[in-house]
Amino acid sequence: MSIFGYREDTTHGPVQLDRYDSSRPHEGKVLAVVQAHADDLPLMSGGLVAKLVDEGYAAYLIQTTNDEKCGPTPSIGDTIRRNEEDVAQLVDVLGIRAAFNLGYRNHRLDEASPLELRCRLIFLFRYLQVDTVITFNPWGDVEENPDHYVTGRAAEAACWMAGAGKDYPEQVQAGIKPHSVADKYYWTMRPGQPYNLVTDIGTHLEQKIASMSANKAQGPAGSQGRRLRARLAAEGRKLSLLGDDDETADREYIRHFGLEEYRRMGQPYGMEYAEYHYYVPRGGYAVHTGLQERLERYIAEHAEPLD
Ligand SMILES: [Zn+2]
Incomplete structure (x- = not known):
C-alpha cells in the first residue's frame, strides 16, 4: 500500500497524502490512462503516472x-x-507500454456513438485486464470541453461493465475475460473540481517535466524553451539555464517557469510539488465514507450465533 496519511476532512471526504513507496506495492497490476488529448495526462498526472509505474504498475x-x-x-x-508523435514520446518518457488511439474527431466527441465508445473501452479494459483507471471526473463542474466529459462518462461506465459477462457476451465467447476496474483516479481539471488525494511528485519531477516537454505540437506548451533560446540568439544573447540544445532548453524552461501551479498545490501539504486527484477506491463511494468498516464493526459487536 502507498503511505496514506489523513490530513484534513472536506465535503469531498478526507484528503489523503500520497508519497512514493519503493517496495513496488502495485507489482502485477495494470493501469489504463484514458485521455482525450495529448496534453491531458502530462499536465494532470505526469508525476503520478511515473510514480505508479515505478511502484509496479504495467x-x-x-x-x-x-x-x-x-x-x-x-x-x-x-x-x-x-500530436500522434508527441503521444509516442509521452509513452516513452513515462514507461507506458503502449498507446491505443481511438481516433474520434477532436472537439466532436459528442457526435460519436456513446455505446460504441463504451464498447471499445470495455474491450480494452478486458483485453488488458485493467485494475486501475485514470481519467476525467465524469461529473466535474465547469467543464466546457465535450471531449473531456464524454470520455469521462464512457470510461466510468466501462469500468464496471467490463466485469459484467452479459455485456457484449460475444467478446467473452471469443476468449476475452470479463474484468472489473477496481479503483479510479479522476483529474481535478477545472477550478472547484474536487480532490481527495495529494500526491508528492518531487520524487518523479524529471519524468513530470519530460512528459510536459513531450507535448510539442500544441503550440508553445512543450517547446517554449527552444523558442526563447532562438529569440535570444537572434538578439545576440543567451540564458545559461536553457543549456546548449533544444530539448534541454524546453525541459529547463518548464523546470524554472512551468511548475508554479504544482508548487502552489503542494504548499498547503508541506510538499515542494504536488498533483491533485479525486481517488475512488474499490467498491466506490460507500467504502470511501467508511460504511463498509462501520458495518463490519457493527456485525462483529452485535452478531449472534444462529439457534
Ligand atoms: Zn484535453
Missing part, C-alpha cells in the same frame, strides 16, 4: 480523439500526425 494509454485541432499548424492532417 501502464497503458488510451486516447479518444485525434487531436486534429490541437496546435497552430495550419494543416489538419499534419496536426494529427504531430
Whole structure:
C-alpha cells in the first residue's frame, strides 16, 4: 500500500497524502490512462503516472480523439500526425507500454456513438485486464470541453461493465475475460473540481517535466524553451539555464517557469510539488465514507450465533 496519511476532512471526504513507496506495492497490476488529448495526462498526472509505474504498475494509454485541432499548424492532417508523435514520446518518457488511439474527431466527441465508445473501452479494459483507471471526473463542474466529459462518462461506465459477462457476451465467447476496474483516479481539471488525494511528485519531477516537454505540437506548451533560446540568439544573447540544445532548453524552461501551479498545490501539504486527484477506491463511494468498516464493526459487536 502507498503511505496514506489523513490530513484534513472536506465535503469531498478526507484528503489523503500520497508519497512514493519503493517496495513496488502495485507489482502485477495494470493501469489504463484514458485521455482525450495529448496534453491531458502530462499536465494532470505526469508525476503520478511515473510514480505508479515505478511502484509496479504495467501502464497503458488510451486516447479518444485525434487531436486534429490541437496546435497552430495550419494543416489538419499534419496536426494529427504531430500530436500522434508527441503521444509516442509521452509513452516513452513515462514507461507506458503502449498507446491505443481511438481516433474520434477532436472537439466532436459528442457526435460519436456513446455505446460504441463504451464498447471499445470495455474491450480494452478486458483485453488488458485493467485494475486501475485514470481519467476525467465524469461529473466535474465547469467543464466546457465535450471531449473531456464524454470520455469521462464512457470510461466510468466501462469500468464496471467490463466485469459484467452479459455485456457484449460475444467478446467473452471469443476468449476475452470479463474484468472489473477496481479503483479510479479522476483529474481535478477545472477550478472547484474536487480532490481527495495529494500526491508528492518531487520524487518523479524529471519524468513530470519530460512528459510536459513531450507535448510539442500544441503550440508553445512543450517547446517554449527552444523558442526563447532562438529569440535570444537572434538578439545576440543567451540564458545559461536553457543549456546548449533544444530539448534541454524546453525541459529547463518548464523546470524554472512551468511548475508554479504544482508548487502552489503542494504548499498547503508541506510538499515542494504536488498533483491533485479525486481517488475512488474499490467498491466506490460507500467504502470511501467508511460504511463498509462501520458495518463490519457493527456485525462483529452485535452478531449472534444462529439457534
Ligand atoms: Zn484535453
